[in-house]
Structures are given as C-alpha cells and as structure tokens.
Amino acid sequence: MPEIPTPTHFSSSGGYLINPHLYDINNLTVLTQQRLDPWPWSRGWVHAMGVAIFLAGWIFIFSLFHLHDIYVDSRRLRTSLANNTKHHRIRGSVDNRTVYDRLATHLRQFTYLRSKKWRLASVSLGSALLVIAGFGYPMLYIFTQFPYYRLHYWWGPPGISGRAGMMGVATVPFIVALGMKANLVSVVTGVGHERLNMFHRWLGYLALVLGIIHAIPFFVQRTKEEGMEGVRVMFASNIVYWNGVASLVLLAWLCGASIPWFRRLAYEFFAYTHMVVGIAFIGCMIWHCANMLSSWSYLFAALGIWGACGLYRIFVKTNLVRGGILKGDRATFSKLSDDGVKITIPTKMKWKPGQHVFIRVPGISWTDNHPFTIASVMKAENLVAKTDRHSSGRATPEEESYNDVVIVFKPFKGFTRKAFELSRKFPDLTLECFLDGPYGGLPRPLEAFDTVLLIAGGSGITPVVAHLQDLCRKMKTGAALTRDVRIVWTVKRFQSLEWFKDEIAAASRMLPPGTVHVQYFITQEVAVQLPEGPVSATRQWPGEVKFPTEPPSPYANSPDAPYARPPRSPPPAYPPPVHTLPTVEEEAAQRLSIYTCATAPSRPVSYVFNRHDVKSSHLSLPPLDTRQSISPVPNFGDDVMIEFGRPLLRTGLRPWAQSFGKRTCVYVCGPEAMKVDVTNAVAGLQRDVWAVEGREEVFLHTETFGY
Ligand SMILES: Cc1cc2nc3c(=O)[nH]c(=O)nc-3n(C[C@H](O)[C@H](O)[C@H](O)COP(=O)(O)OP(=O)(O)OC[C@H]3O[C@@H](n4cnc5c(N)ncnc54)[C@H](O)[C@@H]3O)c2cc1C
Known part of the structure; x- marks a missing residue:
C-alpha cells in the first residue's frame, strides 16, 4: 500500500506536491534516477x-x-503620386516585380484554394496548413x-x-x-x-x-x-x-x-x-x-x-463610459425594401471603410451585442486632422465631428428579427444604442492597387459600398493609383438593389464614365421582356483593354471634374486579349447573356417577377401564373449592367483578368459558395501574374460575416 502524503507536503512555492517521493532526499533510488535522466522533471x-x-x-x-x-503600398503610393506632380519627383522605380512578389504569387496559387466539400468552405488551404502545422x-x-x-x-x-x-x-x-x-x-x-x-x-x-x-x-x-x-x-x-x-x-x-x-x-x-x-x-x-x-x-x-x-x-472601443457613463448614441431604425433594415447612428466614433462595429440596443435587449459592417464612410472634413482644421483658422463646429454609422441587414431569428419588426411597426423609431468598435477592416489600402474588383453577395455589399465610396473619393482627389474599379453584386431579388444603388451610382459618378463598372446579378428572378439591343457585360468587358501604366487620376482637380474624360491613353502595356474557342462554361455564360436581360442604363423597359432559384445555365421564361410582382427597372446610372442568373465567378474572372493592372485587389464578401468560387479563381489567376511580364500581384481579401 503506497504512502498517502499528508498536507505537510508543500512545494517551495506553497502548493501541494504532486509526487512527494520525487523530493525525498533520503530516497537514493529516486535521486539516482533523477540524476541519470537526460530530461528530468525539472x-x-x-x-x-x-x-x-x-x-x-x-x-x-x-x-x-x-x-x-x-512599406510597399505606402512607397508605391508616395512615389507614384509624387512623380505625377512636377515639383516633387522621387527617385526610384516602383514598377518591378520583386522576389517577394514572385514568392507570394507561388504561395497564393495554393494557399488561397478552398473546397466546398466536408463543410470546409470557410477555410482556405493556407489556414488549414497552419492548423495542421500547429x-x-x-x-x-x-x-x-x-x-x-x-x-x-x-x-x-x-x-x-x-x-x-x-x-x-x-x-x-x-x-x-x-x-x-x-x-x-x-x-x-x-x-x-x-x-x-x-x-x-x-x-x-x-x-x-x-x-x-x-x-x-x-x-x-x-x-x-x-x-x-x-x-x-x-x-x-x-x-x-x-x-x-x-x-x-x-x-x-x-x-x-x-x-x-x-x-x-x-x-x-x-x-x-x-x-x-x-x-x-x-x-x-x-x-x-x-x-x-x-x-x-x-x-x-x-x-x-x-x-x-x-x-x-x-x-x-465602447461608448459605455466614453462621453458619460452609460450615455449611448441614438440609433434610428428604418425600413428598406426586400425585408432590409437600416440603422443610422450619428456618432463621434472614427472608423475606416470595411470595419465593423458591435451594436447593443438596450431597448431591444441588454444582452445582445451584434457585429455589423459599417456601410458608410466618414465625412471628408472629419478625415482632416484636427490641427489642420484649426491651423486653417476654421473653428470646428460640434456637429462636424459627428459621422453617420449606417448598418444594413436582413432578419434572422434573434436581434435582427426584433429590429426588423420594430422598423416595420414604428417607422424611423429612435432608440439608445451602445457601439463597440470599430474592428477589422482591410489590411492594405485599396487605393494602392491599379485594379480593384469588389464582389458581394446579398448583405455582403455593406463593406463594398463603404470601400467604393472611399476609393472613388480618393481617385477623384488624385490620392489613389487605382484606374479601374469593377463591382459585382449578386442579390436574390431585384428589390434588394434599392439598398445601395443610389450610393453606388453617386460614388461612380464622381469619376469619368468608364472608370467604375457595376454589374448586378439577380438570381431568383428573370426578365420577361428583353430591352432593345441588350448589352452583356459578360461578353463585352473582357474585350476592353485597360492601360495601367497611365499616370493616376489625370482628371483629378480638373475644372470639368467629375465628368471630365481622361486624356488620350498611352499604348497598351499588355497584349490585347487573345480570342480562343470558348469553354463549355463560357458558352453557358454567353447563352445566359443572350437569353437574359442586361439592360442598358436609363432604359426603363424591363420587367421582373419572382421565380425560384434560377440556375444560370438553365434559364427559360417562367410560366405566367408564377408571376407575383412587377416593377419597372429604374435608372441605375452609367456603366451599370444587370443580368439575371448566377455569375460564373469560378471561370468568369479569367477573361476579365486580361485587363487587370499591375497590382489588383479582389475583395469578396458574401455566401461561402461565392467565396469558394472567387478564391479558387484568384488562386488560378496567380499563374497569369507569373506569365505576364509587368504584372505584379493579384491580392485577395475575403470578408467574413461569422466566426
Ligand atoms: C464581422 C461581422 C460583420 C458582419 N456584418 C454584417 C452586415 O454588415 N450585415 C449583415 O446582415 N450581417 C452582418 N453580420 C452577421 C450578423 O452579425 C448576424 O447575422 C447577426 O448577429 C445575427 O443576429 P441574430 O440574433 O438575429 O441571429 P440568430 O438568428 O440568433 O443567429 C443567426 C446567425 O448569426 C450568428 N450570430 C448571432 N449572434 C451573433 C454575434 N453576436 N456575433 C456573431 N455572430 C452571431 C449565429 O451564430 C447564427 O449563425 C456580420 C457578422 C460579423 C461577424
């Protein structure tokens, strides 16, 4: 029977000894064993x-x-922007593909990959490898x-x-x-x-x-x-x-x-x-x-x-104590089309595009604290450092430091459902709320990329709208290298476009026509009446060649801005697109473009009605008795194209990539299936970066609406 230690067995630090025999200096066997052990317990x-x-x-x-x-992004921005003004030329080139770029391109080829199998869609291969190594x-x-x-x-x-x-x-x-x-x-x-x-x-x-x-x-x-x-x-x-x-x-x-x-x-x-x-x-x-x-x-x-x-x-981060103990901000709940809810909160909080904030509304529930991406940007004047404003002799009015945080969502079961019901029962209801944030965001500045492709599914549009507004503002003022912005927004129903179509149109109209391309996809409705001369973005965009070596924002500060045309383009830096025989999926995409409606702007001629989950390659006109609602297509502004069906993102990005600039950022926020398609497509595009001389990187950022 082994000896049961008594509470007198304490370690030098005062805790109980697990094995008092180990410390028994009279026990020679243990002492010898401890000495001989190459890895003693100690x-x-x-x-x-x-x-x-x-x-x-x-x-x-x-x-x-x-x-x-x-370092690279800020150097690129600084050098390129300074070299475009006569007086501040900076020595050095920012146009070289570095060893880091080459290495990153190789790594991204497989670390970006994702699989829809085994519920692994939310994990990239790179993250999975880190976990396996861990x-x-x-x-x-x-x-x-x-x-x-x-x-x-x-x-x-x-x-x-x-x-x-x-x-x-x-x-x-x-x-x-x-x-x-x-x-x-x-x-x-x-x-x-x-x-x-x-x-x-x-x-x-x-x-x-x-x-x-x-x-x-x-x-x-x-x-x-x-x-x-x-x-x-x-x-x-x-x-x-x-x-x-x-x-x-x-x-x-x-x-x-x-x-x-x-x-x-x-x-x-x-x-x-x-x-x-x-x-x-x-x-x-x-x-x-x-x-x-x-x-x-x-x-x-x-x-x-x-x-x-x-x-x-x-x-x-929170306003639980900032600005007075438990003195929150005021949140106004409003109703959006297609079951959407919008909350607007004037606040002194500062944030960057793409960041999210946690919101607690005691009037709904003290315990609920939910994250939502901010769909708005701070007012331009509030982005200027306080010292600049004061040194300019202009006093800062109190309201100037307030910005509107806008969040938009659809109802689930909990907080969002209660907020939805309130917004329907009491239009423009205002309740006290506590914000906690901002958190997250994009680790790299979008304005440091020549081409920016923003892809959103459903409410994933919220960070995209904020990024777009910020980027267009910077492009307009000449603070961006970006020459080409493309947006793809996929929604189930046409009405959802109402959420942000005005903000998107306003942002893109800050810039000359042809700079911001917007393409909306409606997946659960189809057009019944084709417009005259349908325009398919899927077929036409790949043919367009961009000139990324152009100096950035030549039209910035022009007296005719925002509608000034850019000056004549220099010779193309990249070879024009090679036309090869289309693959099966490309053919499907073309059929989709031909049989569905892609309306030209400002031609209110198309009508829509509901239909269950139309698969892109099996589109046909639905029977008339399924018709539920009719709404005219509103004017969406310049360079906006609408297609009905699912975008073929997995294969569709490759033709677009022919006109990508030196450095491209692909940003995606949406359902897992969409993320898998985009991430795999961008992984595939890494080979093009490698093959086309002068191209430096295609960077991917996936935004996550869950843990
Ligand atoms: C960083 C981030 C940004 C987001 N931005 C937006 C946005 O801009 N627009 C939008 O529509 N949705 C956004 N979401 C999702 C949104 O937070 C959830 O849909 C919302 O919290 C669900 O609340 P509920 O009580 O109604 O959900 P429930 O019906 O209770 O649950 C629905 C789902 O939401 C998840 N969820 C519930 N509460 C939380 C929480 N506190 N934190 C994280 N997940 C939660 C649950 O796990 C479940 O999967 C974002 C999520 C994250 C993590």
Whole structure:
C-alpha cells in the first residue's frame, strides 16, 4: 500500500506536491534516477518554451509580411503620386516585380484554394496548413521522444504527460490573445479578430488534446501498477488530480460549445458562458499547476492579456463610459425594401471603410451585442486632422465631428428579427444604442492597387459600398493609383438593389464614365421582356483593354471634374486579349447573356417577377401564373449592367483578368459558395501574374460575416 502524503507536503512555492517521493532526499533510488535522466522533471519548462517560440514565431512571420505590405503600398503610393506632380519627383522605380512578389504569387496559387466539400468552405488551404502545422509540431514532439513512462510512478510523472501538459499550458496565453475583440495580434499582423477567431478555436482544440494526452498516462500507470485502488488513492492523496480533471472538463466545455452547430443554437448564451467558463478554466489551471516549472508565467500572462484587452475595449472601443457613463448614441431604425433594415447612428466614433462595429440596443435587449459592417464612410472634413482644421483658422463646429454609422441587414431569428419588426411597426423609431468598435477592416489600402474588383453577395455589399465610396473619393482627389474599379453584386431579388444603388451610382459618378463598372446579378428572378439591343457585360468587358501604366487620376482637380474624360491613353502595356474557342462554361455564360436581360442604363423597359432559384445555365421564361410582382427597372446610372442568373465567378474572372493592372485587389464578401468560387479563381489567376511580364500581384481579401 503506497504512502498517502499528508498536507505537510508543500512545494517551495506553497502548493501541494504532486509526487512527494520525487523530493525525498533520503530516497537514493529516486535521486539516482533523477540524476541519470537526460530530461528530468525539472526541465519541463523547455517543452512550454518550445510551443511559445513556435506560436510567437508564426505571429512574427505574419507581422513581417504585414510590415512589408505597409512599406510597399505606402512607397508605391508616395512615389507614384509624387512623380505625377512636377515639383516633387522621387527617385526610384516602383514598377518591378520583386522576389517577394514572385514568392507570394507561388504561395497564393495554393494557399488561397478552398473546397466546398466536408463543410470546409470557410477555410482556405493556407489556414488549414497552419492548423495542421500547429497540431503536427506538438504531436511529433510528444510522441517521438521516449520513454513515455518512467519505471515507477514514484520516479516522476510520465514523460509523455510532462511534455503534453507543459505544451498545453504554453498555448493558453495565445488562445486568449487570438480570441480578444480588441486584439493585439490584429495590430501586428493586420488580420482582424473575426479571422483570427478560427485560430483561437483550433488552438483551444489543440490545448484540449494536449490536456487529454497529459492526463491519461497518470491513470494508465497507476492502474497498471496498483489497479483501480491505486487510482482511488491517487485522487484521495492530492487535490491536484481533482483540479486537473476540473480544468479538463471546463476546457472541454469551452471547445464543445464553440463548435459552430452549438453556437448557432443560442449565440448569446454561448458568448457569455464562454467568458465566465474561460476565466474559471484559467483559475483552475493556476490552482492545478501550483507554480510548477514555468506554468504560472503563461497563465498570468493569459490573465494579463485578457485584462488589458478587456479594459482597452471597455474604455476606448465602447461608448459605455466614453462621453458619460452609460450615455449611448441614438440609433434610428428604418425600413428598406426586400425585408432590409437600416440603422443610422450619428456618432463621434472614427472608423475606416470595411470595419465593423458591435451594436447593443438596450431597448431591444441588454444582452445582445451584434457585429455589423459599417456601410458608410466618414465625412471628408472629419478625415482632416484636427490641427489642420484649426491651423486653417476654421473653428470646428460640434456637429462636424459627428459621422453617420449606417448598418444594413436582413432578419434572422434573434436581434435582427426584433429590429426588423420594430422598423416595420414604428417607422424611423429612435432608440439608445451602445457601439463597440470599430474592428477589422482591410489590411492594405485599396487605393494602392491599379485594379480593384469588389464582389458581394446579398448583405455582403455593406463593406463594398463603404470601400467604393472611399476609393472613388480618393481617385477623384488624385490620392489613389487605382484606374479601374469593377463591382459585382449578386442579390436574390431585384428589390434588394434599392439598398445601395443610389450610393453606388453617386460614388461612380464622381469619376469619368468608364472608370467604375457595376454589374448586378439577380438570381431568383428573370426578365420577361428583353430591352432593345441588350448589352452583356459578360461578353463585352473582357474585350476592353485597360492601360495601367497611365499616370493616376489625370482628371483629378480638373475644372470639368467629375465628368471630365481622361486624356488620350498611352499604348497598351499588355497584349490585347487573345480570342480562343470558348469553354463549355463560357458558352453557358454567353447563352445566359443572350437569353437574359442586361439592360442598358436609363432604359426603363424591363420587367421582373419572382421565380425560384434560377440556375444560370438553365434559364427559360417562367410560366405566367408564377408571376407575383412587377416593377419597372429604374435608372441605375452609367456603366451599370444587370443580368439575371448566377455569375460564373469560378471561370468568369479569367477573361476579365486580361485587363487587370499591375497590382489588383479582389475583395469578396458574401455566401461561402461565392467565396469558394472567387478564391479558387484568384488562386488560378496567380499563374497569369507569373506569365505576364509587368504584372505584379493579384491580392485577395475575403470578408467574413461569422466566426
Ligand atoms: C464581422 C461581422 C460583420 C458582419 N456584418 C454584417 C452586415 O454588415 N450585415 C449583415 O446582415 N450581417 C452582418 N453580420 C452577421 C450578423 O452579425 C448576424 O447575422 C447577426 O448577429 C445575427 O443576429 P441574430 O440574433 O438575429 O441571429 P440568430 O438568428 O440568433 O443567429 C443567426 C446567425 O448569426 C450568428 N450570430 C448571432 N449572434 C451573433 C454575434 N453576436 N456575433 C456573431 N455572430 C452571431 C449565429 O451564430 C447564427 O449563425 C456580420 C457578422 C460579423 C461577424
């Protein structure tokens, strides 16, 4: 019968000793064994340090990428824009494809890829590889070192448990850091918290796996040596086994509840319990680890990160205390067509296009706090630094610092459904709200790209509208290198276009005709009457050759702006498009263009009515009795084309790419299937970047409306 330690067995730090025999200086066998062991228990901190360096190393690498992008984009903008004004020429060329560009092109060819299979649509191959590496390194480290067990449990914890346990402890501060909304990792890598959340989750799963690998050998060894009685004695002898199991149970809860299926059941319940259980888990771990080896450094670091980010969020990001305790902003709810809801909030908060904000409306629910992308941009005068305004002698009126945050959404079951009902019952209702943000956004400036392609599905248009407004403003004032902007917006019903068609038209009219191309796709309705001389964007755009070597914004500051035509174009930098035989999908796209309506602007001749999910390649006129609503096609403005059916994004981007500029940004925000098509198409386009001399990059950004 083994000796049951009494509470007098304390470690130097004051915690209970897990295995007091290890510290028994009178036990010569143990002492000898400890001396001979190349990896004595006391060196366990090395396992943790390895994981910390591994994870911090990845963050460091992505920070370097981010710094590189910041440097290249700002240098490109500075050099090109300065060289277009006579007096400030800057030496140096920005037109070369660098080694970094070449490397990035090769990597993007496969890291951008996604699959619709096995519910993996939300994960790119690059992210999946990072997760695999994250699991691969600890598993190899743990299982390729021997022995797994010591000869007797008296001689120390099983080696495999020591390695797994310490590695698990080292993941905790990284899990916390990756999960915060006000996120330190976002600051250094430029990746928003909503995208880091996936790594937060997977690192949590890894910690759970490591915790299980840590725990099981203790049971196995005791059972082998002393049977179930040994396990009973083990639990009776030391609280450390109890708080160890408690930590594991809490971690299992955190991981299980964060599986998307469970989260969807009750998001608010998940969010609040996640925070409470998370803190309980760290508390339990502090108790369990009893300051052994370097464990407390990691656990207190985790608490420190949680506290610092939380306080920063409360005091800087939210208006819970800013501008007076619990004095929020006023949110006006209005009704949009096709079940849309628009909330407008005049606020002093500052944001960048593409960023999102969390909104809490106590009048609807105190507990609900939901993220929505801001679909508006700040007023131009509020973007000017305060000092500039004051030095210009103009006082800043109080209203000037206010900007309208506009958010738009469709109803689901919870908060959005209640907001929808309110907007219908009480038009222009105003309620107090608390904003928390802004967060996220695009890590690179769109204006540093020659061509910008913005693709949206449904309410994914919100960041696109904000980016478009900002970009057009910069192009108009000559602060952008962008020469060519294209927008694809896919909606189910025609009425949804009402949400932002005016904003899109107004933004594109800031620039000369032909600069901003807008293409709307309506997927669940078809045209019954073809307009005279239908125009198909799908067939005509690829034939257009752009000239990316043109100096940026030659028409900026022109007296005739915004409608001034650009000066004569220089000779084309790229070869004209080669016409080859169309593929089956291209033919389908052409059939789609011919049989459906792509109306020329300002010709209100087309009518629409509902039809269920029309597949692009099987379009036919629906029977008349399915007709539900009729609405004339309104005037959408210049360079706007409408097609009925789904855009063939997977194959359709390639012909467009022939006229891409040197550096192109493809931005997509929409349903997963759309993202998969676009990301795979952009991965395929990397080969073109490689093949066409003078082309430097096609960068992809996918915006996420969920975790
Ligand atoms: C960064 C970001 C930006 C977004 N921007 C927009 C936008 O501009 N327009 C738009 O229509 N939608 C946007 N969404 C989605 C929007 O936040 C959810 O649709 C909304 O929170 C659902 O609320 P609900 O209570 O009505 O949903 P429920 O019916 O309860 O759930 C519907 C879905 O929304 C998810 N969800 C619920 N609450 C939250 C929450 N607090 N945080 C994250 N997901 C949640 C659930 O997991 C579920 O999948 C965005 C989401 C994110 C993460």
